Amino acid sequence: MGQRTDGPDERHQRPDGVSDATVAALGKLSEALECVERARGHLYSMHQLIGHADLMLDDAVEQFRAAGHPHLADRIGTELRGRNVIAGRWTFQIVEDFDDGYHALFRELDQQARDELVGGRRHLYEAEMKERRRSRGQPGHEARPGGGA
Template identity: 30%
Template sequence: MGDHTESSELTHEEREAIHEVEVGVEWLLRAYGHLLAFHHAVGHGMDHLDEAQGRLWAAGHETLADRIRDDILPRGVTADDRWTYSVVEEFQASFLTPVTDFEDEARAAVTGGRQHVAERAQERAWRKRAENGERIEE
């Protein structure tokens, strides 16, 4: 667990700004996870089509099997014929890595490298409220 006084020297704006950076990066990491899931789903679909190709040949449907072999299996998923692994690599190298590097830089400049300072402040406030038996008025 982190130092419980770590966000006291930050202004509200600093705490909120770094929180927005962190949450933005978390959403981009989720997008990256979805991109990986897309990559894996396409791969599984292609594996099934590869299996169908052999079964179609065995069943005497050579023309259909040849279409899978010649037109579908070698095809990329983008207009410029890139495969999903290439899209994943490009997203990671061209976008995600620079964004996470920025997050590290921003966190170092604003919080001295500490993570989740807004959440830690919220945790302290809620625990203090519980310890004091405070009630929220609506």
């Protein structure tokens, strides 16, 4: 048999001297960051959905006014349309604060941990998990690196 070419590349192999506990901790930090990335996407979705709803209120105000309900049109137009979803914060400000604060710090600490402990390598835990599964004959949930099935 020839040399295996479908395993993880060097960027996804554990450096010498790195413990299982360190790889597991980095894997858990990476998993947590992935959750935060998903939450960030939902935050952007909220920002866009609220903005779209606010634009639709223009039509609702016009339609209430045309239907003879100026009191509702006025209240929606003055109290709801353009209102901040959190006191003093537009949705884009919430997104910016999240990005510049919590998200930036999370990414910084993830990068620092990887740089200090494994030379910046990513997804070591996942790469090793896939190799363990393959060595037991279990399929992974993704194709192998290099395009193999």
